[in-house]
Amino acid sequence: MRIFPVLAAVLSFGFASAVQAQSCGGNFGSFVDGLKSEAASKGHDRSRIDSFFRNVRQEQGVINADRRQGIFQRPFLDFSRALISQGRITNGRRNHERYRAVFERAQQQYGVPPGILLAFWAFETDYGAVQGDFNTVNALVTLAHDCRRPELFRPQVFAAIEMYRRGMLDPVQTRGAWAGEIGMVQKLPSDIINYAVDGDGDGRIDLQRSAPDALMSAAAMLRGKGWRANEPWLHEVALPQGLDLRRTGIRTEMTVNEWQQLGVRPTHGSLPSGNLRASVIVPQGHRGPAFMVFHNYRVLFEWNQSFIYVTTAAYFATRLSGAPVYQAGNPETGLNQDQMRQLQQQLAQRGFDVGGIDGILGANTRAAVQDVQAELGLPADGWPTPQLLRML
Template structure:
């Protein structure tokens, strides 16, 4: 799904674990009107389960400030009054009466949407478990079949936008399991409910205005404008503002239909990536092997240099394929020093514009490789390592703060401040500074904090 950069519904950057349920996970965080949708936990499995809880900002500052405190649930009786008020505001902005009548004459308050919006998960899912589902054998097989069945549409999209068919197909698989699960909520009802009784009311209103444009343009009738509880729509889960900005009529029927038209879906998805900077002919990256003395504080994706420079530093291919030719490559070690490592380039960061989560972007990248016949991850994941729950992460943050490491507001999210603080703690104790939070590391921080009292 795709989102607006000014309202970051998703957590992200890279984290250790994946929450079993997420608030409004957005698939794409980008301006001007990000394509995708506020990805919802109602979409289950990595078209299904939302990506890891990660923060794009300053840990608690980002999520706590932008998500805002959970509002007191309101009585559904007030929904009709809210709808009347929104209709008046929309009319003042030029929305015609026919469109407003089609949208709101039968608008329905959805308590389940409020429940899902307010749900705050406690337990996290390790990134390797997430990727097991995201890049399962079934999903790879189905992806190859879907790409073969729609090869003409994929090739047309690649010729027009420069985005390969296997990347487009991987996003389709991640977002809706190739159309099998793009949500059953009527988008107008879900967004109106969130506008009235949600945590991101201004976001929901902005999406409703965009949805009015979609109705007015005749792209899709109200009853077919369906998707997740959070407003993500169609095969590749665009939120309405992203649809308005990036959706394409590729089949020439005069409508932009990301629900029923695979050519429109593929072209719209490719257009989104292209408009966000996709570089034709360039790899997203590749799994690599790091030298024994590698400084894991550089494995944050933000330390960037050419692949040749990384090779000089001892980074090697994981197999007989060469390193990708990348000008500004970063290194990721999403499970720390004990797990696989990846060299990632510009196009990987474009995938993050679709959904700013490391687990999601790796899922798309690795699934696209497998669809294209390449091998999967070859290094072993540390599957016997227990990841932290949200409450344990909050405890870790409090104790890092007590030790003077500045982890930010204890919010249970492994954002950049927390990872940076954890790396400094690790470095001070002669440990690999990978910023990967484990039960053993929590115990070490707890013991160190206890000795300061």
């Protein structure tokens, strides 16, 4: 058995060799002047820099959207049912047929199967229908100036300048998500610079209007982040009575054979090669659905850092690939947002790194909950309950 560290809360985006704290806050105009100076130090022409920043302004709507992400506080069953509709399944199948040749090429060149690309395409923009209407430059500079996640967004500003230099972005006209993501599969500028592909062969890359460009670019990015061809990502399983629940969670990895020897069984079909290493996760506790997850599941955190989002997307990809609906089980009652914050405060006071008091059950909080459950003699499945909160 091998224990993995909790997934990092911040991931590198390619334009910085290491994730470091960046200057933020203060007067917005002075902050922009600092960005201009840094852009010049990186070799950008002064006239291009001035043109890029000429109309930039701070947008409170971006900050409001960043603070208003309540859907990520929902438990897995509620979250997945909210995101996976019959319409998205039907449209997924239609788009698979419509772009079958593109999906086949993406799988042949990059090893990424259609289900994965369809799932993210659906969740990000409803297959291109809803791409966002925020000015991309304003969004990125606003979030770089805000002191919540400057280490993520400041490098993206300079990636956007590089996109402008290459003719891939218009500082006034380019619009997308509130977080500065662009196109049908909502990618940040550094990932566009590093992985964008001309999927339709027209000599240009248009991630907003060309589905082949967007899909091939998404596949290229996943491959570049470590996706392994011909390997699984997630498979629903049933847990045996008496399983030591401390083994569940993304921190623990064993071979498929070792899990099967403990009595873990697939709910449908068969599990992959017994030598593959895997974890078993129970996103809503041991009385809810259980999944065996593999290396490729971990790669999906390069797309989105939310445990609940990645798990739902990975599951939806299996549905689009022919898997049945999960066995929902009968999970124990969880915590509301205020209770979750109280729990995180209690855990932080005990010395656990919960990744911030945000009311969201992320990977860090789950790991801390699991450790405390084991200490208190509760089922150590990482799913916090009112009973656990009372005991703390």
